[in-house]
Amino acid sequence: MIILQNAMEKSNLFKVDEFGVKNYNYGALGLLSVVLFAVINMSLGYVTFVAETSVVGSPVKNYADAFWLMLMSSTTIGFGDVYPITLVGRITVFIMFLLGVGILGGVGAVFANKIFGFADTNIKNRELRKQNEEILQQNEKIYQKLSVLEDKLEAFNKEAK
Missing domain, CATH: 1.10.287 (Helix Hairpins)
Structure with a gap:
């Protein structure tokens, strides 16, 4: 958390207003979050694809299945049609679950803040x-x-x- 705060301080994605309050550029932060979300989904999807397609009986048959698994894990939906059976696949799903919930929750909070005017x-x-x-x-x-x-x-x- 401290690393993220330091990165935000150095990013100059905010302006300090006349009241001394940091006002972040939510458009840039939202775009950065979406790009980060996509990169993590694709990367972990590839790791899952490599780990799962080499195992007989795995529901993950191609990269599209692995990517779908990452999307469903990140949004906590998890339909159950595609699931990991290897340890590496399960670890990637767990990591995606944690990161996806955090990133999507953060983006959702930013949009709710803007929409409802807090x-x-x-x-x-x-x-x-x-x-x-x-x-x-x-x-x-x-x-x-x-x-x-x-x-x-x-x-x-x-x-x-």
Whole structure:
């Protein structure tokens, strides 16, 4: 997790706004996630293809079957029509299950955040906090001016008596 955070810091896929909050480029992150997902699916699919097609009785007959197995594993659907019977095949399915759920869950969270506007609410809250701070500063200036005017009025009243 720390490695991923360091990579994100060095990637410059974010801008720091006036409130000091990092706003990530979700389009680039989404595209990167989809590409990573595809590469992992294809790579682990190939490993599964090599491991499974050499075994008699394996439901994995070709690369398309192995790729389908990886897709079904990554989405946690797993229809059961294609399944691994070798240890290597089972390990690749397990790895794809973990990585696929993580990547697809992350992409889903990004899209849900954008669609339902949770990020926009946070931005509005930060804007309101900044406006409140400005209002408080303005009120303090007005209070100081009023204090000066009160002092002048008291001095004027003392002179008039």
